[in-house]
Amino acid sequence: MKRKVTAILLGLSLIASLTACGSKQPAEQGTTDAPAATAPAASDETENADTLMGSDSATVRFKVGTTTAPEGHYVKGLIEMQSLLEEYSNGEMTLDIYPNSQLGNERDMMENVGMGVQEMCLVSTGPIPNFVSDFAVLDLPYLFETADDAYAVLDGEIGTNLLSQLSSQGIVGLGFWENGFRDVTNDTREIVTPEDLKGMKIRTMENNVHIATYEALGATATPMAWGEIFTALQQGTVDGQENPIAIIESAKVYEVQKYCSLIDLFYSPCVLMISQSVYDGLSDTQKEALTKAADEAKTFQREYSQSYNEDAIKTMEAAGVTVTEVDKSVWKSAINYDDIISKSGLKVDQALLDQLVK
Numbered sequence: 001m002k003r004k005v006t007a008i009l010l011g012l013s014l015i016a017s018l019t020a021c022g023s024k025q026p027a028e029q030g031t032t033d034a035p036a037a038t039a040p041a042a043s044d045e046t047e048n049a050d051t052l053m054g055s056d057s058a059t060v061r062f063k064v065g066t067t068t069a070p071e072g073h074y075v076k077g078l079i080e081m082q083s084l085l086e087e088y089s090n091g092e093m094t095l096d097i098y099p100n101s102q103l104g105n106e107r108d109m110m111e112n113v114g115m116g117v118q119e120m121c122l123v124s125t126g127p128i129p130n131f132v133s134d135f136a137v138l139d140l141p142y143l144f145e146t147a148d149d150a151y152a153v154l155d156g157e158i159g160t161n162l163l164s165q166l167s168s169q170g171i172v173g174l175g176f177w178e179n180g181f182r183d184v185t186n187d188t189r190e191i192v193t194p195e196d197l198k199g200m201k202i203r204t205m206e207n208n209v210h211i212a213t214y215e216a217l218g219a220t221a222t223p224m225a226w227g228e229i230f231t232a233l234q235q236g237t238v239d240g241q242e243n244p245i246a247i248i249e250s251a252k253v254y255e256v257q258k259y260c261s262l263i264d265l266f267y268s269p270c271v272l273m274i275s276q277s278v279y280d281g282l283s284d285t286q287k288e289a290l291t292k293a294a295d296e297a298k299t300f301q302r303e304y305s306q307s308y309n310e311d312a313i314k315t316m317e318a319a320g321v322t323v324t325e326v327d328k329s330v331w332k333s334a335i336n337y338d339d340i341i342s343k344s345g346l347k348v349d350q351a352l353l354d355q356l357v358k
Helices: 002-019 043-051 073-088 106-115 133-139 147-154 157-169 208-216 226-235 245-250 276-280 284-318 328-333 337-344 350-357
Strands: 060-065 093-098 120-124 171-186 201-204 220-223 240-244 259-275 322-325
Touching (some): 073 120, 073 284, 106 120, 106 171, 106 259, 133 208, 133 259, 133 350, 157 259, 171 245, 171 284, 201 208, 208 259, 208 337, 226 240, 240 259, 245 284, 259 276, 259 284, 259 328, 284 322
Parallel strands (some): 060 093, 201 240, 259 322
Antiparallel strands (some): 120 259, 171 240, 171 259
């Protein structure tokens, strides 16, 4: 009960600060409004964070957190949205961007946004099924053939209906941005077919569908928070990991993993979220500017992500990484949705799944 009262009071305080005039006052890292926040490990990271603050003159500020690096495609999209939001609001509104898990992991940030103690976050769909079960259907392997297929679904009726369900958590979903197709790296051997995965310990997200899929392919799935992975790879706690190319390259995973296989096992979107209480405190004009900036930044971020992937693969190859194209039909033939749904405990809306597959 005490936590709920505190959250309500903090939420009311944030709403008041958003609508008040004054100079920029972003909350300090590690204060009570972000209980899982961690301080930057080095001075250059602090400098990067400082450059991601919005215009000093903006009077309505949204603190937005993500777990990815400042150089990555999440943050590049948020920087674009920051510029657009300042333009469309005539300088009144801006984003203060906190990368590298400075405001906590994805689940922490989503909870904080829902409680109104953090304004915004951009997170993968990994933790969302813990709050809205229907999102889990997006985690099934080989659901989309191409990124364009995914965009058509996520920007259409299915995606709109999924985003609307976030209201049950006190969250407004502003759109599906791009994380990307998830590929696998390791430092042991080249992975060409599912047979090559057998016996390997592969880090996955803390996601039951991903875990069940990798185990069905013969690997030992090891769920692990993103912030722990680099050390685990260095120390050999796991043999490999899976992530979109943009994350693999921007986080420099390739420095400790010399094999990357483009299996495109899952298409992983991310979701831009804002607290319902914060959103409701905005005027209609402010909401319009926010929505317009978010929509245009989404398009920019997707295009940037596709271009980034091409350059990232070249960067990894230049660093000595073996990047392997695979025959995806072989991988798809090893996938059985019924088995994965059963082993993962996924409570799937069969009508939704049928609609997606169709």
